[in-house]
Amino acid sequence: MVRMSVLADCLKTITNAEKRGKRQVLIRPSSKVIVKFLQCMQQHGYIGEFEIVDDHRAQKIVVELNGRLNKCGVISPRFDVAVHEIEKWVVNLLPSRQFGQIILSTTYGIMTHEEARRKKTGGKVLGFFY
Numbered sequence: 001m002v003r004m005s006v007l008a009d010c011l012k013t014i015t016n017a018e019k020r021g022k023r024q025v026l027i028r029p030s031s032k033v034i035v036k037f038l039q040c041m042q043q044h045g046y047i048g049e050f051e052i053v054d055d056h057r058a059q060k061i062v063v064e065l066n067g068r069l070n071k072c073g074v075i076s077p078r079f080d081v082a083v084h085e086i087e088k089w090v091v092n093l094l095p096s097r098q099f100g101q102i103i104l105s106t107t108y109g110i111m112t113h114e115e116a117r118r119k120k121t122g123g124k125v126l127g128f129f130y
Helices: 008-019 032-043 083-093 111-116
Strands: 022-028 048-055 060-065 072-074 099-105 109-112 123-129
Touching: 008 022, 008 032, 008 060, 008 072, 008 123, 032 048, 032 060, 032 099, 032 109, 032 123, 060 111, 083 099, 083 111, 099 111
Parallel strands: none
Antiparallel strands: 022 060, 048 060, 072 123, 099 109, 099 123
């Protein structure tokens, strides 16, 4: 079976493991986008530590789960979002304003919607978690 989106597989694997109550999950293959996405999740406390295992192929990531993640997903296709349109996406994707993040790929790197709003930049929507 051909993998269409490595990021989508990764987030679905994490969501399924979280629903099953697992403490850690193995993600393969790895990519730079996945690592940046996981760093954003880790900064906001939705996952614990994660470790990249080099197997001389596509690498694996072992993620420690802490039970705080309700849902995470990818937005495909990666729609363009201007700064003034970010609020519409927040309303559509997240359950409330207080929690949850939308991840954007901007010219300044991969960041959450709040950071993008502070830097006054738009980008492409990668995914969300809450």
